[in-house]
Amino acid sequence: VAFFGRALGTNLKDALRDFVVDVLAAFEAAGRNMSTIAVATAAAGIIVGMVAITNVGYGLTQIVEALSGGNLLVALFITMLASLLLGLGLPTTANYIVMASLVAPVLRHLAEIHELAVPLVAIHLFVFYFGILADDTPPVGLAAYAAAAIARSDPVKTGFQGFAYDMRTALLPYVFIFYPQLLLLNLRSPLEGVWVVLTGFIGMTAFVIGNQGYFLTRMRGVLGWAARIAMMVAGYFLLTSRLSYDLLGLAIFALVFLWQLWERKRQEPALATA
Known part of the structure; x- marks a missing residue:
């Protein structure tokens, strides 16, 4: 649209040159924006590889099952804490990759043990919700530091206040599990x-x-x-x-x-x- 608009107002050669410059600038901006995602995804891939090689995922499942004593609600609570811990300081893309590779298989295995037909998307949303919530969880709380810089407030107090607000909707991921x-x-x-x-x-x-x-x-x-x-x-x-x-x-x-x-x-x- 911009190309044809310029072509009508100026000569075709200038419009074509400006169009090519804009396209190249868009490619450059996209490359810069994707670089951070690529680094995060590569780092998360290392974690996924370590999980596959060391079989830590199965070990985590055994730990959660032992601590919960076979109670699904307790297992969900422990999984919530694990998601909050593992999601600390991770960007969104890497956060989901870590949650999907480490924590989601634990819930899927426990659901199979309890013969509970939980959709896979509900399990992933459960762990991803609390993984993202880690951005507000002190003492890391990257989102809290960003908000504190804008509000010129104490980052730790901002993090605790934001976490208190966020936990008021903490019931929702549990609903995903029991009410898909x-x-x-x-x-x-x-x-x-x-x-x-x-x-x-x-x-x-x-x-x-x-x-x-x-x-x-x-x-x-x-x-x-x-x-x-x-x-x-x-x-x-x-x-x-x-x-x-x-x-x-x-x-x-x-x-x-x-x-x-x-x-x-x-x-x-x-x-x-x-």
């Missing part, structure tokens, strides 16, 4: 897909509200804590594959929403006179 329909897998109809997306959105919203203690107003006092717990329970119900649990979660969410409407209306006169 949220990834729009194994759906029986398009209507089920719409229902899954809707309940998943409301469920994660309820879980975050319960963690933050704020919806329409600040949740204070005994009633506020009860509402926060109710919201977290509603989030759990809405992120399951049972219709009865979904309806119960929606009912709890609606009750807390109505209470918040009443609470905000009650606080409006005080806010107006403040």
Whole structure:
């Protein structure tokens, strides 16, 4: 488009020369940008090769299985910690390669032991989620250092604060494992897909509200804590594959929403006179 636009405004020779210069500049910029990815991928390839030669992947599986005592939830928690540790300081591409080669086979093996039909994409998303979350995990926290430089704040405090915010959505990868329909897998109809997306959105919203203690107003006092717990329970119900649990979660969410409407209306006169 740029070439033809220039050709109409100037002579064809100048337009062709500018076009060639732009293409070469684009190739140069692409090469510079790809160099960092190539180095990271090559380094990750060394790790993958070491895993294959030393059979450390099988050893890691044995360690996780022994520490978890055969409990899948405990195994997922240990795998989460391993992903947070192994993902420290890695760029995105290398992060995924390391997670896919080291941690994902562990979960796949444990799922087979427990005879749990977990889609491979759910396993990879689980480990990759926490691997990326390592960017906010102190003391490394590369993303925290970048954010602290912009905000002119303490990097460690920024990292801890960012990690606290990130962990409020830490339930989501677990949902991928036990509720793969949220990834729009194994759906029986398009209507089920719409229902899954809707309940998943409301469920994660309820879980975050319960963690933050704020919806329409600040949740204070005994009633506020009860509402926060109710919201977290509603989030759990809405992120399951049972219709009865979904309806119960929606009912709890609606009750807390109505209470918040009443609470905000009650606080409006005080806010107006403040």
